[in-house]
Amino acid sequence: MKVKVVCKTINLCLIILISTGLVKCTIPQLDKQDFTSFLNENSLVLVLFKSSRDCPTCDVALENLEKTPQPELLHTEIVKKVVSDEEVAAAFGVTEYPAIVFYRKAYPALYHGELQSEDDVAEFVDWLTKAVSVATIELFEDSFEHLTQASSGATTGDWMVLFYTPQSEECIQILPAFENAAIRVKHWMNFAKVNIETNKKLAERFKITKCPTAKLFKQGKMYHYEPQKYDSHSLVSFVDGWFRNVKSVPVPREPSSFDLLTESIALYIKEQMASDNKLAFVAIVTGGVALLVALLALVLRKSKVERPKQE
Structure with a gap:
């Protein structure tokens, strides 16, 4: 119980100090016009989206982000930035503040936890370690x-x-x-x-x-x-x-080569029937069918004639 009271007291003090300007955050702001280019130029970027309005929890998250250490065994430096532009935040699904998004070669991951205490910082560092590589x-x-x-x-x-x-x-x-x-x-x-x-x-x-x-x-x-x-x-x-x-x-099975062939034929017929050459296409198809029927009849007739000779 005493630990919780101390943590709440520390957080309250941080809010007062930051809001009065007695404590200055060294994490720089990232402007909207430089946002995309900055992500493309840096492999690992950690962005805290904070409200442009009064937001005490944003101030605490910012202070804790500044204290967040580099994960062990991670040799590439994580660059930290702050963004207060709500339009940029909305583009990455941010609807509540504060929110933290980790960009790996510009690919974003929205952190699900909070950053309001020392315990949160430890949990956040563990998440960063898992999130270094894109999982999707x-x-x-x-x-x-x-x-x-x-x-x-x-x-x-x-x-x-x-x-x-x-x-x-x-x-x-x-x-x-x-x-x-x-x-x-x-x-x-x-x-x-x-x-x-x-x-x-x-x-x-x-x-x-x-x-x-x-x-x-x-x-x-x-x-x-x-x-x-x-x-x-x-x-x-x-x-x-x-x-x-x-x-x-x-699960629908993967189409076979025969399925793809029949689908292509059906699509071709559909396209031709919808084109300006519809009548010509129908005439060609009709003629082709008639020719096949005639050839089939000729083959059947020839086979009937040859059977008596063989007998």
Whole structure:
């Protein structure tokens, strides 16, 4: 009890000292116009998003961020910055302040915890150690089945896959929280993403009609992510057991070469029927069918004539 009282007293003192200007924070501000270029120029960047309004908890988080040590065995320096631009914050799914986002080669991970005490600092350093490498795997049409083995038995483990498009602001906003969930469960669950703009066949295979859409692939079955809340807590809760509340469906098999051929033919016919050359196309097809029927009739007639001769 005494420890908690002391911690609260220290935090209160920090708020007073920072707000009155008696204690100066040395973490520099990062402006909106320099934000993207700075991320691209630095491998590891830690950004504290704080409200531009009065925010005592933001001040404490800022002070604790300044005291946060470099994780052991990490040789690349983590650069710390402060951002007070709410438009920039919103682009990375930040809706509450303070919020901390860790950028690894500009790829964001939204931290789920607080930074209000010394215990929080220790927990935060542990998270940083786990989060140094990007945990979300990018899947493509030529690697999806090989890596996930979704329809053949899933010997590579279970996969939580986010289908998204870079053109959607909502999709981009949830990627930092999705990445944080991937970090938290990376020792027992695979998290991945699929860009449906460049992987249209996967979008067709899994009938993706809106973005974002997430699906859990587990032991040959598929579970649609229904909560539609893409914070890290909800995502981790879903893969940790909440998926049992969702009806599973068989994983659609990967299209065979014959399936792709017939699909291509059907698509070609559909395109021709919708074009200005529709009548010419119908005439060619009709003529081709008539020719095939005539050839078939000729072959059958010839075989009937040859049978009596052989007898």
